[in-house]
Amino acid sequence: MSEVSIRVYKAGDEERIPSLLRRCFDTFNRYGLDREKWLEYARLNEGFKLEGAYVLEVEGSVVSHVQVVEKTLRTAAGLLLTAGIANVSTDPQYRGRGYATKLLGSVMEDYRGRQFPLTALFTGFASGPQRIYRRLGYVDVCLEETFTAPLSDAERRALKVSGIEVREAEERDLPALMRLYEEMGECFTGWPHRPENDWREKIFARTAYHSFFYVPREEGNLVVAEEGGEVLGYAVTIRSPQEPDFMWLLELVYKRDRPDALQSLYTYAVKRAATLGLKAVRASIPREDTYRRVFREFKSQVGGGVYMVEVLDLEALTKEALRTADLRASSLIPATSIELRYRGKAVKVRLGDGEATLHDGDVDAKIDVNPEEFNRLLFGFSSVEDLILGSYIKSDVPLKRVAEALSVLFSPKPLHIWPVDHW
Structure with a gap:
């Protein structure tokens, strides 16, 4: 039998890993991934670490690779450290x-041991890799979705907004952009916390359209909407590298009480597309009413990608959920103790009477949670009621009371992750 071993990065892998990725993915071939670009990823992405580069060797040759990109994702259970799985290749x-199954299984165990609550990835729907990930426990949360309009359709909503100036973003705008991004993120799940280094390297110094792909920053790629010296929003746009006739709205964020800022940025992006002689506009926007009103000429297009998630550490997840629990809602319901069981692991919580704590005594209800419903709940695609209806439950109290208690712990919101943060 061949000797098989699994390890993390060592000197020389900066040559071996890019070579493997070029053999496995045409996107990396076209991008010209080499030693320098691969090493640069650690500078561009705070969550990309050399010790997160795993390889499987056969007789001393690297034949399989997994890269972990560490993220802090917003979820219905609060901010959760997540092992983002990328560049799975054989x-x-x-x-x-x-080999890929063996390697990824080992990675999952490592990050479970490091008490990462979650692991998540993007892959092709109905693909061979998706079947591997399902066998390892990953759950389909949703299909990837973009919105597209011919330029002539998009122009119908390119309305002039008085009093707001759209100008090129400058270094001094960085704190305002970071604040707007984090404030808007409170309305969503996914939406990773973005470190300042990532802002500087991926948005200001260049224009990233994925964690691993970027183009040089050109004038007009990053603009802000400003009124009276206050930055009210920003937009990141590029001519699509894959579709040269398309303008791609990569990110569009506005101050929540100023939808006119969103409109002004939309108008800017559409006019930029016209100036560049492009034929259509594609946008990655959240499923949220204000965005949908401004982008109502755009049609939804579900792509071939799927977002998948699996819980690694139920206790770590529950502790974060308790830390961010809605104590005001807890004060309105009677105390209820619940055991949550996920793939054989269990935690007990006590919720109600103004409390949200771990519990070590008898419980009022036991729930053997359905993994699909639970992971979808974390990202807003299931409700607490869906979780109860889809799981095995034994309860000595009415299910309505159980649902009210779990609603203290979990606050589902719509999912959105901008392309720059995809991994």
Whole structure:
């Protein structure tokens, strides 16, 4: 039998890993991924670390690779450290032998041991990799979605907004942009916390359209909407590298009580597309009413990608949920103790009478949670009621009371992750 071993990065892998990725992915081939670009990822992405680069060797040769990109994601259970799984690859000559499954399983165990509550990834729907991930426990949360309009349709909503100036973003705008991003993020799940370094490297110094792909920043790629010296929003736009006739709205964030700022940025982006002679506009926008009103000429297009998630550490997840629990809502309901069980692991909580704590005594209800409903709940695609109806539950109290208690712990919101933060 061949000698198989799993390890993390060591000197020389900066040559071996890019070579493997070029053999496995045409996107990296076209991008010209090499040693320098691969090493640069650690500078551009705070969550990309050399010790997060895992390889599987056969007789001393690197044949399979997984990269972990650490993220802090907003979820219905609060801000959760997440092992983002990327660049899962196996040399074409070694496929079909279970190497990717073995390697990713080992990665998951490592991050479970490090008490990361979650792991998440993007992959092709109905693909071979998706089948591997499902076998390892990953759950489909949603399909990726973008919105597209011919330029002539988009122009119908390009309305002039008086009093707001759209100008090129400058270094001095960075604190305002970071604040706007984090404030808007409170309305969503996904929406990673973005470190200042990522802002500087991926948005100001260049224009990233994915964690691993970027173009040089050009004038007009990053603009702000300003009124009376106050920055009310910003937009990131580029000519799509894959579709040269398309303008791509990569990110569009506005102050929540100023939808006119959103309108002004939309108008800017559409006019920029016209100036560049482009034929259509594609946008990655949240499922939120104000965005939908401004982008109502755009049609939804579900792509071939799927977002998948799995819980690694139920106790760590529950502790964060308790830390951010709605104590005001807890004060309005009677104390209820619940055991949550997920794939054989269990935690007990006490919720109500103004409390949200771990519990070590008898419980009023036991829930063997459905993993699909639970992971979808974390990102706003299921409700507490869906979780109860889809799980095995034994309760000595009315299910309405159980649902009210769990609603103290989990606050589902719509999911959105901008392309720059995809991994």
